[in-house]
Amino acid sequence: MNAKEHYANQLGNFYSWMLSDWKTKESEFREFLISKSLAPKKKNLAIDLGAGNGIQTLALSKLGYQVIAVDFNQQLLSELKENAKLENQSIQIVEADILSVSQFRLEHPSLLVCCGDTLLHLSSKEEIEEFLKSCFDCLNQNGDLLLSFRDYSITLEGDSRFIPVKSDSSRILTCILDFEGDRIRVTDQLLEKQNDVWKLSISSYFKVRLLKEECLVILETIGFQIEWVDFYQRMITILAKKK
CATH class of the missing domain: 2.20.25 (N-terminal domain of TfIIb)
Known part of the structure; x- marks a missing residue:
């Protein structure tokens, strides 16, 4: 079973319950973006790839970004729509796989966000590399890519x-x-x-079991400049800039 099928048949039914208080997590992520100087200076476009129920999406919107939310799970996007309505935020919602990021190239995004373990839901390291190349091509010059994924460097037995x-x-x-x-x-x-x-x-x-060092090499080989690497909410978090 692939990730899309797993979310449709199982995880999507209790994903929001598993995450607990999405409002608190949204606020925490918004403060994290502010602390990293990622608040927009004007009405820039941000695309949340793997938006889920909207934790990152709503944080971006409240900071002043115009936001496109992309996810392959209809149930979670429905929850995102309701959460956005509750928070009085206008969000463009697109039901699609994150591999379709190239379709937004003409939208000229200044920020792409792919958080949670979304990146690791792809089928292989080769597919991750192709996705990151598409992100590079999609971004405006000097645009940013914000990634986060779990540290699976230690084998659990x-x-x-x-x-x-x-x-x-x-x-x-x-x-x-x-x-x-x-x-x-x-x-x-x-x-x-x-x-x-x-x-x-x-x-x-x-x-995919992707190590931090492997991800950094892929990003730099593509042409990204690594701005910083951090560990936020138990996840490796990377900001890469298109130069």
Whole structure:
């Protein structure tokens, strides 16, 4: 099962619950952008690739960007639309794979954002490289690409592969990681209480195991200038500029 199918059949149904308070996370991301001097000086265009339910999208919009939100999951985009309405933000929403970023080249974006583990949802390191090349071509001169992804440099084995993600009185979510060379099998195991009976649902998909150093080499080979590398909310975070 690929990432799109996994989100459609399993993860999209409880993704927002898993993330908890999206308003707090949106505010935190907005403050992070401000701290990194990424607030726009005018009504610049930002494209949120893998927008999900809108945490990054709404932060960008509130800072003053014109925003296009791109995601392949219709359910999460519907939630984003409702969240944007609740926050009185005007967002252009596009249901598409992030690999379609080249379609926005004539829009002249000054910022592309691909956060969460979205980058690792692609099928291979080769596809990641092609995607990053498309981002470079799409951006305005001196435009920025903001990436974040999890650090999978340490191979988890045995019991450490089982990661408790979230639980409450009616749901228990556990993530199981199996390291297989340059990819990781991610299994979401959800126990859900329905009419006092616990029901189990399981779904797996693969992520690319991309190391920070590998990503930096790819970006620099394409022509990006690395502005900074940080660790934000337990994720490797990189700002690369098109020079």
